[in-house]
Amino acid sequence: MRPPTHLACKSFLAAGVLAALLGGRAEAQQLQALPVPPQDWSFRGATGRFDYASVQRGFAVYSQVCASCHSLRQMTYGDLSSLGLDADQLHDIAASQPVPAGTDAAGNVVLRAATPGDHFRLPYANEAAARAANAGALPPDQSRLAGTIQGGPSFIQAYLTGFRDTPSSVTLGPGMHYNIYVPGNAIAMPDVLHDAHVRYTDGTRATTPQMAHDVSNFLAWVAQPHLEERHRLGIRVLVYLTLLLVLVAVLKRRVWASVRI
Amino acid sequence: MADPLTSSTTPAAMTGIPTSRAPASTLPDGYGPRSRWLDRRLPVISLLRREYVVYPTPRNLNYLWNFGALATVALAMLILTGIFLAIAYTPTAAGAFASVEAIDRQVGSGWVIRSTHMAGASMVFAALYVHTFRSLYYGSYKEPREVLWLTGMLLLVMMMVTAFAGYVLPWGQMSYWGASVVSGAISSLPGIGHPLAVWLQGGDTIGDVTLHRYYALHFVLGFLILGAVVLHVVALHVTGSSNPLGIEVKGPQDTLPFHPYYTSKDAIGVVLFLIAFAVLVFYLPGWLTQPDNYIEANPYSTPADITPEWYFAPFYAVLRAVPSQLGGLLLSAGSVLVLFAVPWLDTSPVHSARFRPLYRIAMMLLVVAFLLLLACGLHRPAGIWLALSRIATLYWFLHFLVLLPLLGGIETPLKLPDSIGRPVLPPRQATISTAGAGLPMPDGAMAQRMEND
Ligand code: HEM
Numbered sequence: 001m002r003p004p005t006h007l008a009c010k011s012f013l014a015a016g017v018l019a020a021l022l023g024g025r026a027e028a029q030q031l032q033a034l035p036v037p038p039q040d041w042s043f044r045g046a047t048g049r050f051d052y053a054s055v056q057r058g059f060a061v062y063s064q065v066c067a068s069c070h071s072l073r074q075m076t077y078g079d080l081s082s083l084g085l086d087a088d089q090l091h092d093i094a095a096s097q098p099v100p101a102g103t104d105a106a107g108n109v110v111l112r113a114a115t116p117g118d119h120f121r122l123p124y125a126n127e128a129a130a131r132a133a134n135a136g137a138l139p140p141d142q143s144r145l146a147g148t149i150q151g152g153p154s155f156i157q158a159y160l161t162g163f164r165d166t167p168s169s170v171t172l173g174p175g176m177h178y179n180i181y182v183p184g185n186a187i188a189m190p191d192v193l194h195d196a197h198v199r200y201t202d203g204t205r206a207t208t209p210q211m212a213h214d215v216s217n218f219l220a221w222v223a224q225p226h227l228e229e230r231h232r233l234g235i236r237v238l239v240y241l242t243l244l245l246v247l248v249a250v251l252k253r254r255v256w257a258s259v260r261i
Numbered sequence: 262m263a264d265p266l267t268s269s270t271t272p273a274a275m276t277g278i279p280t281s282r283a284p285a286s287t288l289p290d291g292y293g294p295r296s297r298w299l300d301r302r303l304p305v306i307s308l309l310r311r312e313y314v315v316y317p318t319p320r321n322l323n324y325l326w327n328f329g330a331l332a333t334v335a336l337a338m339l340i341l342t343g344i345f346l347a348i349a350y351t352p353t354a355a356g357a358f359a360s361v362e363a364i365d366r367q368v369g370s371g372w373v374i375r376s377t378h379m380a381g382a383s384m385v386f387a388a389l390y391v392h393t394f395r396s397l398y399y400g401s402y403k404e405p406r407e408v409l410w411l412t413g414m415l416l417l418v419m420m421m422v423t424a425f426a427g428y429v430l431p432w433g434q435m436s437y438w439g440a441s442v443v444s445g446a447i448s449s450l451p452g453i454g455h456p457l458a459v460w461l462q463g464g465d466t467i468g469d470v471t472l473h474r475y476y477a478l479h480f481v482l483g484f485l486i487l488g489a490v491v492l493h494v495v496a497l498h499v500t501g502s503s504n505p506l507g508i509e510v511k512g513p514q515d516t517l518p519f520h521p522y523y524t525s526k527d528a529i530g531v532v533l534f535l536i537a538f539a540v541l542v543f544y545l546p547g548w549l550t551q552p553d554n555y556i557e558a559n560p561y562s563t564p565a566d567i568t569p570e571w572y573f574a575p576f577y578a579v580l581r582a583v584p585s586q587l588g589g590l591l592l593s594a595g596s597v598l599v600l601f602a603v604p605w606l607d608t609s610p611v612h613s614a615r616f617r618p619l620y621r622i623a624m625m626l627l628v629v630a631f632l633l634l635l636a637c638g639l640h641r642p643a644g645i646w647l648a649l650s651r652i653a654t655l656y657w658f659l660h661f662l663v664l665l666p667l668l669g670g671i672e673t674p675l676k677l678p679d680s681i682g683r684p685v686l687p688p689r690q691a692t693i694s695t696a697g698a699g700l701p702m703p704d705g706a707m708a709q710r711m712e713n714d
Contacts, residue, residue, distance in 0.1 A: 046544050074362040143362065144555035223555075226365075226372045233373070234543025241539060245532045252525040259320065259517065 034162070034180045039154040043220060049228055050221050052084050057200055058218025059083065061211045064198045066142065069134065069189075071122045074143035075222060078116035082225060090116045097121045135175025137188030146216070146223040153220040155181065160212035163191030287311070312498055317516035318523050319504035321681050325399075326502065326523075327530030328392040333490065334531055335385035335538075340483055342378040350430065352476035354469040357432035358557040373542070379549045380541040382424050384534070386572035389417055390631075397603070398624050400612030401503040407604040409496040414601050416493060419486050421573070421597075426479035428570060432472065433554030438567045440467050440475070446593075449586040466560070506681055507612025514682035566641060574638025575631055579657070581642040582650040592654065599661045606661055608669030616675040623664050630656040 042051045059080065062072070077094035085093070098111040099121050114121065123139075124130040130138050146153045162181035166172055176186040193208045200206045221227075287307050288300050300306045349368050351360035364371035393413070396402055402410035425443065429436045444467060448458040463470030501510060510516055517523070541549065553564050569577045580593040599606075614621040630653040637650035 074359065074366060076367060079366055148552045148555050230372070230376075230543050230546070234539060237539045237543065238536065241532055241536045245529070245536065248525070248528045248532050252529050255521045255525045259522070 033183045033185065034158075036151045036155045036158040036181060039157060041153060041217075041220065043224075043227055046234075047231060051217060053202065053204075054214045054217040055221045056083055056085075056218075057202065057204060057211075058214035058216070058221075060200060061193075061198050061215040062142075062218055065192050065211075066215065067121075067123060069123055069130075069139040070142045071124075071139075072120040072142050072222065073122060074141075075120045076116065077114060077118060077120065079225060081116075083221070087116075094118060135188045137175075139189065142219055142222065144223050146219040148223075153216040156219060157212045157216040160193055160215070161209055312494075312519075313524075314518065314520040316498065316519040317501065317510070317513070318519045319502055319510055319515060319681055320517045320522075321504050321506060322502060322523065322526070323505050324526075324530060325391065325395040326504075327527055327534075328388050328395060329497075330527045331530055331534045332385055332388040332392055334534060335381050335388055336486065336490065338377060338538075339381040339385060340487065342374045342381060343480075343483055345374045346378055347480065350476075352430070352473050354432065354472055354558070357430060357472060361431045376542045376546050376549075377538075379546070380538055382427065382570070383541065383549055383572065384538050385420065386424070388534070389420065390572075393417065393600075394624075394628060394631075397627070398614045399503060399505055400507050400607070400609075400614070402604045403607065403610075403612050404604075405500045406496075406503060409493065409500065410604055411601060412489060412493040412496050416486060416489050417600075418597065419482055419489060423479055423482040423486065424570070424572065426475040426482065429472065429475045430479065431554060432558045434556045434558060434562075434564050435551045435554040435567065437467060437558035437560065438564055439569060440471065442567055446580065446586065446590045449590055451587070503612060504681060505613060505615065506678060507616070508677055508681060511680045512682075515680055568639055571635065571639065574636075575634035576638070578634040578638035578642075578650040579654050582637075582647070582654045592658075596654070596657055599658065603661065603665065606665040608666050609672065609674070610669075611674040611677065616677055617668070617672055618675070619672045620664075620668050623660055623668065626656060627660045629653075630660070 042049055062070075077090055077097070080093065081087075081090055094114040094116050097114040097118075097120075099114045099118055101110045101112040104110050124133065127138060146156060149155055151158075159179060159181045162179045164178050164180055166178040170178065170185065172178060172186050175188055177188070177190050178185055179187050193211050195208055196206050198206045198211055204210060287304075288297060288310070292300075292306070296306050346364065349360060349364045349371065351357055361375070364375050366372075396410065396413065425439075429440045444458045444462055447461065448454045450457065459465060461471075461474070462468075463474050504510075551568060568574075576593045576596060579596050580589040583589045583592055609617060609620065611617050614624050633649050633653040634657070637646050637653065640646040642650060
């Protein structure tokens with residue numbers, strides 16, 4: 001027979017757990033972010049490939065929209081070559097970007113046209129300037145964002161299309177915007193994508209969902225620029241090792257054939 | 262002939278090499294004059310031949326005896342890729358993160374080198390854990406292999422320190438906060454704790470100086486490990502390998518020359534190991550890194566949960582199993598240090614768990630406890646995970662401190678076979694079979710041991 005204290009202890013525990021669960025629920029209700037719709041990205045899986053047309057359009061979205069607030073500090077203009085851009089295109093893209101080149105005799109910052117070896121231009125001089133321009137929030141660097149943010153590229157795509165008019169029941173802090181996919185539904189980044197906001201040169205219609213998709217693809221590529229090369233090299237290495245395994249197994253059997261264990 | 266190399270056939274007195282000492286070179290017939298010439302002056306050929314060709318190895322080793330060689334392969338990959346990483350890495354708080362990004366993005370083939378180095382750390386630990394549990398299961402640490410076991414444990418500890426220092430280098434969030442967890446744990450030591458942490462960090466906080474130190478430590482330890490592996494192998498070759506039966510080699514019928522028997526058997530293991538390695542590098546790189554480590558270190562933003570690399574998870578689980586920080590640190594360090602004492606804690610004269618019914622069960626539980634701790638270390642220490650980590654920690658110490666000393670007295674071991682060769686070969690064939698292998702069996706190969714020289 002179990003002593004009664006044991007039972008009491010158990011039900012007390014159960015009640016506590018239940019209360020904790022319910023409490024968690026009630027709190028989450030207010031701040032709930034909608035679940036991110038799953039996406040079927042072409043780069044998923046062992047044979048994954050990037051949809052380069054989309055990645056290139058995504059670059060257009062980045063450079064015409066996101067680049068004014070978000071840095072891409074680990075990338076050089078030359079890195080874009082693996083997007084399928086040729087040397088002239090790279091050169092033109094770089095040349096259109098003024099980057100700092102020291103100071104002149106009077107101490108003023110001098111700018112020069114970037115070259116493909118230069119890193120992407122930073123939107124702000126420093127963190128303080130970035131925060132001052134964005135209601136105190138820091139726009140995160142996007143070099144690895146698709147890999148580090150919860151939900152990855154699918155989240156980014158949903159998030160960019162998740163801005164809504166603030167419901168009357170909700171009051172947001174100053175400089176905050178209503179987004180159904182972020183925890184707390186409030187974020188310091190404004191809704192930045194609007195239909196036909198970006199010029200696509202390949203005839204694709206620049207709708208908001210299309211731009212969100214393209215820029216998410218671009219950021220996924222930025223976070224793992226060698227993904228395709230990695231998959232391709234991997235196959236070769238594995239095929240080689242498998243053949244080697246067969247040879248080595250045959251060798252071992254022959255060597256050991258006459259040994260009785 | 263005018264070729265000076267042929268002078269190896271002339272008497273030693275005429276070549277000017279003193280003959281007062283026993284010749285180091287013991288090459289049998291079949292080697293050319295150039296080899297003999299070199300070997301007289303530097304006996305590398307006869308050394309390799311003695312230790313890796315004719316070296317008598319128990320004939321019954323199973324594939325678990327591959328894992329020492331596998332650890333060596335992983336170590337070689339780590340050192341090789343490490344040198345190339347070092348060329349492009351910047352050990353400053355301001356430059357480290359960007360230099361690692363540059364290796365991944367702009368440096369030619371940098372991404373493969375880095376990915377291989379990261380996977381190499383996981384592969385070396387995977388190999389070492391199997392290697393260590395193999396040694397525990399088969400009682401490989403017992404007389405006369407106690408010093409061999411100690412060199413192995415030394416390697417394990419050195420490897421842990423190296424891996425920890427290496428993980429700080431990319432200067433991501435996990436690097437920084439992982440280092441701060443360790444500093445915090447060290448500071449909790451009474452008296453010496455704080456000064457020790459400050460000394461390690463090179464200041465009151467983790468910063469530029471810390472990174473410099475860890476870089477030097479990481480670089481130097483990598484090569485010191487290589488030296489310790491040499492000691493380990495020398496110790497191994499004094500006694501020779503143990504084997505799954507745990508009884509010593511009694512004569513030539515019990516052994517096979519290392520080459521080609523175990524070179525071919527190791528080759529299979531190595532290729533399988535490289536396949537697993539390649540799958541990690543090329544298809545599952547995400548398994549090896551925490552996404553948060555791609556966010557640059559930020560002393561003002563603590564990550565939600567600081568999780569260690571999987572190979573530290575068991576010891577991290579022990580650290581967090583106890584409510585006191587000092588207690589956790591002592592237990593965690595103790596869970597590794599207790600392994601050093603194993604040859605003296607185990608009181609049974611029987612080596613292999615095959616013949617120790619109770620120890621065998623205890624060993625299986627130990628593996629379960631280790632795997633449980635590993636899983637616990639990767640979860641928040643709450644609820645079921647905390648309970649499991651406590652039970653597993655308890656068993657870990659119970660196994661080594663109580664069961665190992667007691668079982669020797671309680672347990673009735675099964676009957677040991679007379680020799681390695683006998684239980685499997687009819688007496689008449691035992692002598693034939695080694696010669697019957699149809700491979701050259703140089704005379705004296707069977708009995709020769711390093712200590713004889
Ligand atoms: C970098 C680390 C290490 C390397 C490269 C290494 C390498 C080797 C090699 C090549 C062998 C012979 C093949 C074999 O028995 O698997 C060996 C044997 C052995 N190692 Fe290690 N080892 C390392 C770490 C360790 C550790 C951490 C331990 C455990 C404390 C250990 C204990 C032993 C023992 C007891 C043997 C003899 C096994 C027997 O003959 O039954 N080693 N090691």
